[in-house]
Amino acid sequence: xxxxxxxxxxxxQLYQSLLVVxxxxxxxxxxxxxRAWLQNRSGPGLLQPFRTLRKLFHKDAVxxxxxxxxxxxxxYILFGCxxxxxxxIPIIAVDLPFSPAADVIALVGVFALAxxxxxxxxxxxxxxFGSLGARREMLVSFLAEPALLMVLFSASLISHSTQxxxxxxxxxxxxxxxxxxxxxxxxxxxxxxxxxxxxxPVDNPSTHLELTMIHEAMILEYSARHLALIEWAGSLKLxxxxxxxxxxxxxxxxxxxxNWGAVPAAILALLGKLLLAGAGLALLETLLAKMRIFRAPExxxxxxxLAVLGLLIHFLLGA
Amino acid sequence: MPMTYTVQFIxxxxxxxxxxxxxxxxxxxxxxxxxxxxxxxLVLSVSTFxxxxxxxxxxxxxxxxxxxxxxxxxLPWLLHRLIRKLNVRWDVETLINIPTTMLVGIALVIxxxxxxxxxxxxxxxxxxxxxxxALASVLLSLLMMLTRRKAISQxxxxxxxxxxxxxxxxxxxxxxxxxxxLGIALDVLVATFIFGIxxxxxxxxFDSLDITHMEKLKDD
Numbered sequence: 001x002x003x004x005x006x007x008x009x010x011x012x013q014l015y016q017s018l019l020v021v022x023x024x025x026x027x028x029x030x031x032x033x034x035r036a037w038l039q040n041r042s043g044p045g046l047l048q049p050f051r052t053l054r055k056l057f058h059k060d061a062v063x064x065x066x067x068x069x070x071x072x073x074x075x076y077i078l079f080g081c082x083x084x085x086x087x088x089i090p091i092i093a094v095d096l097p098f099s100p101a102a103d104v105i106a107l108v109g110v111f112a113l114a115x116x117x118x119x120x121x122x123x124x125x126x127x128x129f130g131s132l133g134a135r136r137e138m139l140v141s142f143l144a145e146p147a148l149l150m151v152l153f154s155a156s157l158i159s160h161s162t163q164x165x166x167x168x169x170x171x172x173x174x175x176x177x178x179x180x181x182x183x184x185x186x187x188x189x190x191x192x193x194x195x196x197x198x199x200x201p202v203d204n205p206s207t208h209l210e211l212t213m214i215h216e217a218m219i220l221e222y223s224a225r226h227l228a229l230i231e232w233a234g235s236l237k238l239x240x241x242x243x244x245x246x247x248x249x250x251x252x253x254x255x256x257x258x259n260w261g262a263v264p265a266a267i268l269a270l271l272g273k274l275l276l277a278g279a280g281l282a283l284l285e286t287l288l289a290k291m292r293i294f295r296a297p298e299x300x301x302x303x304x305x306l307a308v309l310g311l312l313i314h315f316l317l318g319a
Numbered sequence: 320m321p322m323t324y325t326v327q328f329i330x331x332x333x334x335x336x337x338x339x340x341x342x343x344x345x346x347x348x349x350x351x352x353x354x355x356x357x358x359x360x361l362v363l364s365v366s367t368f369x370x371x372x373x374x375x376x377x378x379x380x381x382x383x384x385x386x387x388x389x390x391x392x393x394l395p396w397l398l399h400r401l402i403r404k405l406n407v408r409w410d411v412e413t414l415i416n417i418p419t420t421m422l423v424g425i426a427l428v429i430x431x432x433x434x435x436x437x438x439x440x441x442x443x444x445x446x447x448x449x450x451x452x453a454l455a456s457v458l459l460s461l462l463m464m465l466t467r468r469k470a471i472s473q474x475x476x477x478x479x480x481x482x483x484x485x486x487x488x489x490x491x492x493x494x495x496x497x498x499x500x501l502g503i504a505l506d507v508l509v510a511t512f513i514f515g516i517x518x519x520x521x522x523x524x525f526d527s528l529d530i531t532h533m534e535k536l537k538d539d
Contacts, residue, residue, distance in 0.1 A: 178327040180334030301418045302345070308425055309337065316432050317330045317448045 006097070008260050013096040017087040019267075024086065024239035025049035025232065027278055034282030049235060056228035064125045064221060074121035075222065075229035081114035082236035091243045092266045093255040094165045094172075102164040104152040107244070108145065111196070114233070115141055122218035129210065133217025136293060140202060140214065143300035144195045147188055150307030154185040155248045157314050164247060172251035180317065184310030186249045190284070191303035193241045195296070197234070200285040202296050205234075212290060242277045246270070325373040329490075332366040333452045336486060337428070340459045343479060344424055344466075345417050349407060352475050353398045360390030363482055367489050378497045379489070386485070389504050394478060394511055401515050402471060407528060420466055424459055431455040438491075453487030456480075470521055470528045474514045481507055 029046040036043030063072065088102040119134040156162045158179060159170035195202045198215035208216055219230050247254075253269030255262035291299060339359045346352045364386040371379030435451030460480035464473050481503070488495050495503075518528060525532040 178324070178331050180331045183331065183334065184338070298417055301421060305341065305421050305425060306338075309334075309341070309428065312425075312428055312432060313334050313337070313452075316435075316451050317333075 009095065009097045012093060012260070012263060013087075013098050016092055016096065017083070019092075020086040020239055020243075021083055021232075021236065023274070024235040025053065027239050027242070027274055028235040030275065030278040031238075031282050031285075034279045035285055038282060038286040049231070053228045053232060056223075056231070057225050059224040061224035061226055063223075063226075066126065067221075068124055070117075071121050071124045071221075072226070074117045075226040075233070077117045078114045078233040079229045079236070081110050082233040082240060085110045086236045086240040086243065088164075089240060089243045089247055090165045090168050090251075090254065091247060091270050093260070093263055094169050096165075099165040100163065104156060104162045104164055104167070105149070107164070108149060108152070111237075111240075112141075112145065114237075118218055118230075122221075125221045127221065129217045129220050132210075133214055133220070136214040137218060140195050140296055140300065143297055144192045144303070147300060147303035147307050148192045148196075150304060150311060151185040151189045151192065151248070154181050154307065154310040154314060157311070158182070164244075168247050168251040168254060169256075171248070172254050173256055179314075181310040181314035182249060184306045184313065186245070188303040188306035188310065189245055189248065191299060191306070193245065193281075194284070195300055195303075197238045197241060199281070201288045201291050201299060204290050212293065214293075242274065242281075243270075246273050246277065323373075325369055329366055329369050329373075329449065332362050332369070333449045333486070333490070336362050336366070336456055336482075337452050337459075340456045340463075340479060340483070341421070341424060343475070344420055344459060344463050347411050349402055349411075349469065349471055352472055353395055353402070356398070356475050356479060357391050357395040359479060359482055360386060360394070363486055364391060366486070370489055381497055382485075382489070382500050385500065385504055389508060390478075390482065393508065397511050397515065398471070398475070401518060405471075405518055405522060405528065407469075407471065420462070424462060427458045427462060428455045431458055449490035450487060453483055453490055456483035456486065459483075468529050468531055470514075470518055474511070478507065478511070 026046055026049070029044075029049045032048065033043040033046055085107055088096075088098045089107070090096065090099050090102060115137065119137055122130040122134040122137075124130070152162070155167050155171075158181070159167040161167060161170075194200070198205045203214040203216075204212060205215060207213055208220075210217070215234075219227065222230055250273060253266055253273075255266040336359065339355055339362065343352060343355050343359075346355060364383050367379055367383040367386055371377070371383055431454035432451040435454050439448060439450050457480050460476050460483055463479070464476035467473050467476060485503075521533075522528055
């Protein structure tokens, strides 16, 4: 931690926080745009998520009579959790002031907290769709969470730390080594990412068909600014997951400890990686078909299997 | 423990091999199963080639070439031809409970890794860590033969088991003598031919390749 400049550190931390909150809807827009191109449509443009958000913020909120305070605070908690998660994952520099908080287990906990509140809020109104969506969400996430933890443990075993900045530091700035266990973990992580962000093989965010929807069923009762915050939190969650993936599997190019001059280059590298990741996600979503809800456990079981295999291979080969 | 890039690369290939066996275990389509088998052969061939290159063992080049020819080109081609002739190209097997099979698979992997650790310590080869993976792929292929009911998938399981054994031989002892390898390769080729004839016979007798029908052979 030599020549660490605290003011500059805090400045960059603030910068990253602002960057993620503005980039997240752009990333969602980019994924949608890529998907539209792949499906031979012209697409709504990159800024469409911002337009939707502006529209929603200008509307008047309608809240059910029997909604409890929990229902009102949930969008703020959700947004806060996701913003926090996205802001502390080391994506531009490894030693930002908040980065000691970026422990992988704590991150999983933050995601779990947000999920618990949205599931409770969905059941709060008492509509059939809300509880149905909450139940399905819990089914998917209770299978996805162990797989995610296993993925994170594979990375932690390599760097002997559950601190995300330390993991990134080890993977990005040491001699290049091929890690078969990380290859497995990356595959598992992609599956978890698809499932947790309500992406196509598990859930389809653009449908309101009661037989298939999971995430949409939970937020059916929200409107106006609450809905805007939830949508924004969804974008932030996708952003957080993708940046977690970048941090674990492709951290090369991130600024080293104390080397603040490398931050602009790191931001450019990050943008490039985000563009690639978004395009890849759109490609995956175009190639895959939505699976039946009862096939989702099998899909997520595969993720868990891959992650466990990665761990075992780490123990066998020491790599 | 610094490792050279060749060893890292072989480790990666071994991991991919294990992944392919798991994919085979969970694959429902017969066509994809055969394609996976071809991929397995390719990975095997590349890893044999890399071992040959890094240890300067010339006979391993021949086995790599033999693997490429036989397991990537000839055998998948034969199997493709078979399923086309048998008209089961798009058949989908109804498997019992894939997650359970996967869990049993993980248990098998842990078992074979444990079993292989003392053996690996005896070996001096650079790839000794891979015996566990080879053993695991043999056992997983065996599991696949046990859980499948279609004759063709059982044969693919058998062939994949042979691949696992071959990998074990390469990684533990730098390969068997060339004569033995040639013999095994010929055996596998002939076996596939014979299996092909069996398939036709089975289908002629039972109108299906589902071997559960064979349990009804008893007099009653």
